[in-house]
Amino acid sequence: MLQVNEIRANFSQACERLNARNFENPEEVLGNVLKLEDLRKQIQLERDTLQAESNTISKQIGKLMQAGNKEEAEKIKLRTSEIKTQVKSLEESYSQTETELTQILYTIPNIPHSSVPAGKSAEDNEIVLENGTVPQLEEGNKSPHWELIKKYDIVDFELGVKIAGAGFPVYKGKGAKMQRALINFFLDEAEKAGYTEVQPPILINEESGYATGQLPDKEGQMYFAQEDGLYLIPTAEVPITNMYRDVILQEDELPKKNTGYTPCFRREAGSWGAHVRGLNRLHQFDKVEIVQVTHPDNSYNTLEEMSLHVQGLLQKLELPYRVLRLCGGDLGFTSALTFDMEVYSAAQERWLEVSSVSNFETYQTNRLKLRFKNKDKKTVLAHTLNGSALALPRIMAAILENNQSENGIKMPKALVPYLGFDTIA
């Protein structure tokens, strides 16, 4: 959620940046925010003044009662009942105004960083760099992963359909082992990079969903357990970042670095099509996430650091990849700047997104009330960042496709100690 005082201080700049992500009528919407806040302040002033008077009178009544002067006390009581009705109605318009204000703020996405290119869709994303060589597969060994997993019997979609439904694969044998190996590899690498591992709940309450911005924006994309009012997490970002909700840190405690492995659940309603075969898009998948809470001055250095960490993983897995700077139209609702990492999937002959590394600046911390005490002992909002490091299914798809040959599928060296085998044949 944007900070109103920031909107006020940088109004035209905010409007201009929101245009970069195709937000409609920023002037009108942000203007409304300011108007509503002014109104809120005005109502508060009125209410507080009346309340102050009422408090004073109440104290007088207390003294009179103690002195035994009941008559005088009854007399001034009249005024307080008058105040009471006024305060009550002011109270109502206050909370109404405040609700209206937050409702609007919930609909406003984060303001894109100045480096975010304007653009409508993924096609306008900027390619920052490409790394690694795209393998040339020989004819006859150019199968997409959905054929390979059948051939070697390592992932079974039909079985998943029987148990749950489409998009819930069953990993079997070496396929299951690959999952476990990747999770351990990613967690170990994150730990080496200074992240503390956590295992959070994978169901979250409504408050957590609002705090990191999945609600109300992505309501329909999360599975919901009606009976208990809990959502299945779409990413570990939600529970991990929410560990710091309502927390005031000391400046020297920053940065906070956490990593966690969780399953992730996405309903992805209506997004089934040609490009979502096999492991490309699932309702349930595994992911290791990295999350940082930083000083506002450092968050963009941290974003770079996190991006390099993810790239390091891809290099160790010997996967060709590229890094994209997302354009305004493709930028997530809560993000100020996002880099996507895509690996090349040699049989599908296309790039697959495997990680998204984002800086949310204060957009999340404002809702989280995640702050720190700076050197001047002032309490200020921290910045949050997170990134996938990494999401498993598409990594698995790319490893399978890129390393296939007539002798089977060769595993990346870095993974062999975790797997206990070097080939799937």
Add this chain to the structure above:
RNA sequence: AGAGGAGUGGCAGAGUGGUCGAAUGCGGCGGUCUUGAAAACCGUUGUACCGCGAGGUACCGGGGGUUCGAAUCCCUCCUCCUCUGCCA
């Protein structure tokens, strides 16, 4: 899941209708003393919002109510502890 008990400032813990934003202790911060440290002593020490300021308002698990006035009384929800039951 049932019965009982409890939720107060960083922590411990008092307060059961009026001057309580809240005693006291510990911790933290500043100072005196000391070559330095410890001890001792003195002072200070929550958050948010409104106001140019003086200052004001709200917050004692969350929400609602009674009252001129609520940490204190009532309702409701949540959490924790103890016992019983169930269970990976």
